[in-house]
Amino acid sequence: MKHSLEIQPLSSWINTDGKPLIISGPCSAETEDQLVSTAHLLANTGKVHVLRAGIWKPRTRPGEFEGIGSIGLEWLKRAKEETGLLTATEVATAQHVKEAIDAGVDILWIGARSTANPFTVQEIADAIKASGKDIPVIVKNPVNPDLSLWIGALERVNGAGIKKIAAIHRGFSSYEKTAFRNEPMWDLAIQLKTIAPELPIINDPSHICGNRELIPYIAQKAMDMDMQGFIIESHIDPSVAWTDAKQQVTPAALAELLDNLSYRQPESADPAFSDKLAELRQKIDKLDDQILKLIGDRMKVAENIGEYKRDNNVTILQVNRWDEIIQKRVQLAKALNLGEDFSVKYLELLHNESIRKQNEIMNVKTTTEA
Template sequence: MQLMKFNNPHSFFTALQAGQGHPLVIAGPCSAETEAQVMQTAEALKQQGVHLFRAGIWKPRTRPGSFEGVGSQGLAWLNRVKRELGLKVTTEVATARHVEEALKQEIDVLWIGARTTVNPFAVQEIADALQGVQVPVMVKNPVNPDLALWIGAIERFYHAGITDLAAIHRGFSSYQQTKYRNVPLWQIPIELKARYQGLPVIVDPSHIGGRRDLVFPVSQKGLDLGYDGVMIETHPTPEQALSDAAQQVTPARLAEIIGQLQVRKSTYDDAELVNRAEELRLQIDAADHEIIAALARRMALVEQIGEYKKQNNVQVLQLERWKEIFRSRPEWAEEAGVNPAFVEELYKLIHVESIRKQTKVLDGI
């Protein structure tokens, strides 16, 4: 399989922000609603130096009956933004027909939505439609937390000859009640960044947070993790927006957010700092050795209790013991100054492995 490489210093996304010293900023309304709304928003964002103007044209919702976008007529509005204001423009495409219509209107960048990324058939159809076309493409993560699907979608465009690619992290659907609309699961995009160095990764705080008050902290979190930019939904009157009203910000608030964002250095630039960081890393390595040794001791004890249960014909899962562990360990963590929610999640994994080991003992494997 062709190895994907993303180290082109002349890529579209790198060129957009060349020499500016701040992250790539993509902004605009969730949906293009009227020509006047699109132009009003774009004029305000041009004054703020936004790199790429975004607006959804085709907006299929989770359930029918709500506003689902203005359709193809909105592409002419984006073309007007490009011609009259000189802004680069981007919109979401989900079919080969969308691609054809967007390219006719000279849309600069296409993005693939989360509901499309989850479907390899749809992604391949779009990739086939882009064969021989040099247009940048941004790929949002799939709605479900599946890194392989995300990578697979990026690969399909790369193999179709589209090498100017970026990934957009917009969070993942979850049945759990959290403060986020889509839980970030930061470890998934971090793994993507680790595998494909040079691939631009952009955070979408609007869809992760689902609320405008979360746009800034989620944006900053993304930049702290080395993301290359932000995609923020912006509307002149967010409370009147026809889609995703709760997560959009005004152009004025966007300016405040951009002004508050801090871009951290990617490396240490002082020998003393490098030495101190290395010293701390060695201590972390030593602590990790201790943690793994402690886990090994615990699993050895788990196997012993598994043998005891086998000898006495006792089932693996002891519900009261399970409840006691999940009650006490977070309490111990809090007393030690460790996040109890983190420890609770950690012990879920430990418990799964403990059950697996005891089951093997009882089954004589």
């Protein structure tokens, strides 16, 4: 997959002194005192660069608190004046864009539900272009695991002339019940980083976790994945928050969390490190070549099986055999300290390719049949 993004580096639109970008603040602006007091506490930590707050909060179901509305923009403006923090809020319509920019909001973000709708993203992009403002825009991943939608949203914003863009990794909806509110699906974030290495990716552990206890674990993993910062929800008193109370932390807890993270460099200047890493990567390359050769040999056997099944008029899929493969190989994988999820997915890919090859053979007439 290719992209057509023109991106300015993060350092060109916000100064973090080489540290990860930290965006924090309450899920929702509830009252002027709540927002401004939280902003002061966050600013006093000396670790936060941008104050975030939801102004418009359409919920999954009507009847819940759906944001304080435009008056909250004035509270953001006051918080900025008193603390010096930049401000950010979510926009979902052209009217939101206009009001936020007119109120002096410094950064806009596009939420997961909006990212999933190209019409909404285009409306937002057009409104930003019409404003004539060179305002940074950060784009959350869509609700569902669709990399094309995520990149498409970034491209639409970029197409409006905005080069100060970043992505937010906030996890993906999944039918499987796990400890997380949204599954991290790190592989999709890695794919995005591979496709657009110059694109800053900011992690949102609040929405991935859904509860504050898991945030340190996800935050550390995000740092180890070389993400450029965090957007973390923080409230002066999370126990009384009007929205997403369980996933918000106090400003003091945020500071402690950030202090306890291990920050690692993407590369080392030590020549000895580079030499050793190159040696280990050569071993990986050699093993990858061997694995691919073995897979090729396996598929040749699968083709022979397909020919034998065709000649004996037997169906391709043998469910009992597939169950046997899964049970035996997953047990072996566990013994080799390989993750079960990885092992099952790997076996499914092999099986699907075997089925594809056998299907080709089964549907090609032999010389005697022609």
